[in-house]
Amino acid sequence: MLPPILQNLRIPVVASPMFIVSGPSLVIEQCKAGIVGSFPALNAREKDGDPIQLEAWLTRITEELDQHNQDNPDQPAAPFAVNQIVHRSNARLERDIEICHRFKVPIWITSLGARTEVNEAAHDCGGIALHDIINNHFAKKAIEKGADGLIAVAAGAGGHAGPQSPFALVQEIREWFDGPLLLSGAIATGRSVLAAQVMGADLAYIGSPFIATMEARGTEEYKQMICDSGAMDIVTSSLFTGVSGNYLAPSIRNAGLDPDNLEKSDASKMNFAQGSSKPKAWSQILGAGQGIGAIHDVVPAATYIDRLAKEYADAKTRMAKL
Ligand SMILES: Cc1cc2nc3c(=O)[nH]c(=O)nc-3n(C[C@H](O)[C@H](O)[C@H](O)COP(=O)(O)O)c2cc1C
Numbered sequence: 001m002l003p004p005i006l007q008n009l010r011i012p013v014v015a016s017p018m019f020i021v022s023g024p025s026l027v028i029e030q031c032k033a034g035i036v037g038s039f040p041a042l043n044a045r046e047k048d049g050d051p052i053q054l055e056a057w058l059t060r061i062t063e064e065l066d067q068h069n070q071d072n073p074d075q076p077a078a079p080f081a082v083n084q085i086v087h088r089s090n091a092r093l094e095r096d097i098e099i100c101h102r103f104k105v106p107i108w109i110t111s112l113g114a115r116t117e118v119n120e121a122a123h124d125c126g127g128i129a130l131h132d133i134i135n136n137h138f139a140k141k142a143i144e145k146g147a148d149g150l151i152a153v154a155a156g157a158g159g160h161a162g163p164q165s166p167f168a169l170v171q172e173i174r175e176w177f178d179g180p181l182l183l184s185g186a187i188a189t190g191r192s193v194l195a196a197q198v199m200g201a202d203l204a205y206i207g208s209p210f211i212a213t214m215e216a217r218g219t220e221e222y223k224q225m226i227c228d229s230g231a232m233d234i235v236t237s238s239l240f241t242g243v244s245g246n247y248l249a250p251s252i253r254n255a256g257l258d259p260d261n262l263e264k265s266d267a268s269k270m271n272f273a274q275g276s277s278k279p280k281a282w283s284q285i286l287g288a289g290q291g292i293g294a295i296h297d298v299v300p301a302a303t304y305i306d307r308l309a310k311e312y313a314d315a316k317t318r319m320a321k322l
Contacts, residue, residue: 009036014038019040040083041054044056093118101124108129111131129148130182132152133150136172139173194319208291211226212227214298214299230292246290
């Protein structure tokens with residue numbers, strides 16, 4: 001049984017947080033269109049002495065969604081989520097947790113480290129905590145530390161993807177865990193959303209397709225590269241952040257490197273003090289998952305979500321006839 005906050009979505013989809021790309025405009029459109037919208041807290045940055053951007057973003061998101069709900073009582077917005085990078089190099093973590101607690105953020109997504117106090121902060125303000133993992137070992141650890149649900153990041157996902165097949169990951173987790181399970185990795189169509197549920201996940205967790213939306217914060221060049229590329233253009237490398245991640249080969253070439261001959265790096269190089277291990281990763285070396293072959297145009301986020309909803313309904317109808 002899903003926690004009430006994850007029930008009643010228009011389609012079973014959580015839009016994943018993406019470094020640089022996700023901001024308030026995208027989150028608001030995702031939630032208004034009926035799916036969970038999210039952003040990494042680290043995307044909200046201010047210069048020294050300026051007002052705290054995370055507070056400004058949370059104020060805008062809550063106010064605009066409240067207004068939407070007053071104007072559309074029959075079609076209220078879905079809840080939103082904030083992502084915390086739980087890594088020792090994230091010097092803002094404590095401050096950001098305090099802000100999210102004060103704003104009563106309803107869904108907390110944690111990555112790169114499972115910590116009891118973050119889950120407790122989420123629960124204390126009435127929220128739930130979902131932790132992203134790439135294997136069964138980390139999944140067990142996350143639940144032991146008090147996460148309410150798991151995000152299984154399978155092979156082919158954008159960002160720091162895992163190496164495992166989604167089938168392997170979901171099968172192993174479902175042997176012992178019957179709580180909320182989200183699946184991510186190359187899901188880009190409504191048919192794939194249904195497939196994730198058939199496999200045993202409750203919800204699909206979708207990132208890269210949202211890069212090619214009007215409200216995403218990426219450059220036009222980035223958005224176009226998503227539309228022009230497919231799975232064969234995605235390169236897995238640890239060079240840029242110290243952990244294995246998936247990137248667009250054309251952006252690696254544009255940076256003067258050969259995507260077929262990249263050096264290896266290691267996890268000790270990870271540093272979120274500047275938001276990412278190397279400033280170039282994500283802003284110059286562009287991240288994306290293997291599912292982007294299904295994305296051909298830059299559209300408003302609501303248009304893409306309408307498409308997902310229609311494809312999902314069609315797929316259900318087709319499956320019912322089998
Ligand atoms: C450009 C980019 C940036 C990302 N940044 C983050 C991040 O800051 N925090 C996080 O938890 N996940 C991040 N991710 C991973 C996504 O949350 C999610 O796991 C992934 O996008 C799902 O796979 P898909 O892109 O194939 O849909 C990022 C992914 C991409 C493509």
